[in-house]
Amino acid sequence: MDIPSSPGKFKEKRTKWHKTLPKLTFWSILFCGVIYFLFFRTPSSFSSDARRSLRTYTYGGAAWENKVISSARVASKNGVSVLVTGAAGFVGSHVSIALKRRGDGVLGLDNFNDYYDPSLKRGRQALLERTGVFIVEGDINDAALLKKLFDIVPFTHVMHLAAQAGVRYAMQNPGSYVHSNIAGFVNLLEVCKAVDPQPAIVWASSSSVYGLNTKVPFSEKDRTDQPASLYAATKKAGEEIAHTYNHIYGLSLTGLRFFTVYGPWGRPDMAYFFFTKDILKGKPIPIFEAANHGTVARDFTYIDDIVRGCLGALDTAEKSTGSGGKKTGPAQLRVFNLGNTSPVPVNNLVTILEKLLKVKAKRNIMRLPRNGDVQFTHANISYAKKEFGYKPTTNLETGLKNFVRWYLNYYSAGKKADE
Template sequence: MLHNMDNTPSSPGKSKMEKRTRWQTSLQKLTFWSILSMGVIYFVFFRAPSSFTSDTSRRSLRTYGYGGAAWEKKIRSSAAVTSKNGVSVLVTGAAGFVGSHVSIALKNRGDGALGLDNFNDYYDPSLKRGRQALLAKQGVFIVEGDINDVSLLKKLFEVVPFTHVMHLAAQAGVRYAMENPGSYVHSNIAGFVNLLEVCKSVEPQPAIVWASSSSVYGLNTKVPFSEKDRTDQPASLYAATKKAGEEIAHTYNHIYGLSLTGLRFFTVYGPWGRPDMAYFFFTKDILKGNTIPIFEGANHGTVARDFTYIDDIVKGCLGALDTAEKSTGSGGKKRAPAQLRVFNLGNTSPVPVTDLVSILERLLKVKAKRNVMRMPRNGDVQFTHANISYAKREFGYKPTTNLETGLKNFVRWYLNYYSAGKKADQ
């Protein structure tokens, strides 16, 4: 269930004060979603990408050249199924961290996989180009385009009748949302709606698995986080856009019969990861002798994360894909109830950030210069911990990589990648 609010009816003995509190809580929720909805309408309909400021335009919809026989041949080849029971998958955000790993895994097991990515410069695009080259060797073609380009999306479905969509394209990062909120609405909400609009109308409708986030748990203090817990207290705009995505998914499932599965990722790390993640820039700064910030919560509280290795996340993505039921709509109309799910994909073993640094020190054989400081009010939360029992029950999800092993693999990749003619300060 995506709606985790307590719907227990009031008993006659409830006091007026309790009723007033419930009314105030409902009003707060209504106000929040109303403001968010107005924001979506404003950005989608009144702010064309070309009118964004120079800081946001680099992540807005650009015009890409596409089409032609050679282009379509590459698409068909990449999306071709080579195994007996394989599926054909459109992977958005395929040049991203998770998207590249998932695309390779799909191709290796005989599924068809076509990538779509706009190669924005939220972080160094050369890393995305490196992933693109890696995918090309595996036979995965990435179409350079934006999920807000409806014409392009329609064209891709005309060329290949995809059975599934793995939607991983998004504007990532909790802290950057304070600098550039428009890019989050543009990608995480408007882009998701554009994708669903196309998917609802194509024949046959694909089943869709998409990336939500553990950040939707926001200010929730109950641990471990369960899919049944409340998720109406986002601590950042990024979290709010991901929560909005879950509600949008519910709407398209209800009205159009789209099969939708949301995946709440918990702090994914590993080779070819994102440079804006702590483990990545800690490694860079430790090697360069720079001081690294170690945050602590109120009253010197421990900051911990449920670090989840990329290979375990990929297993979860494929498990969700393999158990996704077909969509039930036709001609843009719902014919029968359709599947709607949301899963936690975590490691279930939260590790203090101080321990993360200690592991990196051992692996790098360099002592870190630590600067312990109070956690800033930037949308980050103090603690994450996933309850994965639902994913385990539905498709056997079971993470097997502990943090030390995962970081060892990452450090090996990092040293190799940045020693091969690369600059670590990129």
């Protein structure tokens, strides 16, 4: 048997191969999945949700263009013009309002899909309109629409928050995640690379990219090649796609890994939201626990803290270095954790809601299912703090108090709480 002259080197090569194998496996599976969904599945095989997101929209005309121009007009001396995708979403609506109120020009884009009841998105839209933000109804996969918007307004920045959200829904409709989080992101970057001047782009990644990591708190330097869900895999793919467009085309790109965002106008599919609804209706709520009765905890981050992080990332984003699709020099590429740094057991979340709602919850303790959920999340935010002074200030009890007040006011005004 041939034995290497240097056993140490042989061992080192074997170790490197073992470390590389999981990455190769992950990217091979993801690549095959993307090819399958984009090329081998017929349109009829996508679920109704995916088909609805592909519908065409009516836009154009003098009145429409005037609304676009007016909304994107900068009002302050040092303001910037920002295209916000997913503007009718939870984070998107809050960020849009904050940008507009400080004097930036803001134009929203949203397809108002029905992943959850669109009436809540329409409510956010009405709120935005009162603030002076116009939302164009359209899809990020519509290249012609994106090009038209950039023809009308030379946006300096893009805040890309549009995405197919939710970990568990990916098991029902995986195609929608590839369509929105991968194909949609690529389509946006293709348009941005070609315009002149290129905008700086801040976009929403996710804390879910940390997947099966057991080291806490999660740091941007940790490995992110072990996703526990398709949603996480598409967000990880987005980070690699961002690197590619930065490297080839000089696009300035900043990714933000959000940690369990909550607050007023939130998403009905999030636990704190449907817990509130079911507690008030006297329905049992599922409390998950890990193996051996392990605690499930989340780094709940209040929406106002997330908004400050988004604005800080946007304000420190450097200009892209490409021109007409050609790179002229190195461009900024960053990724930040935006969390609260204080993980709270889900049981404690329910206890706080019971206190605020003055109703005892019917807890149904269940084993954490194998549907992509992880046992805990915990953010290391030192990088964001260093770069733009990110510092969350809202504890969970205060944040939930604000949410419950909004929830009771919103649904007592005749709105349905059956999302």
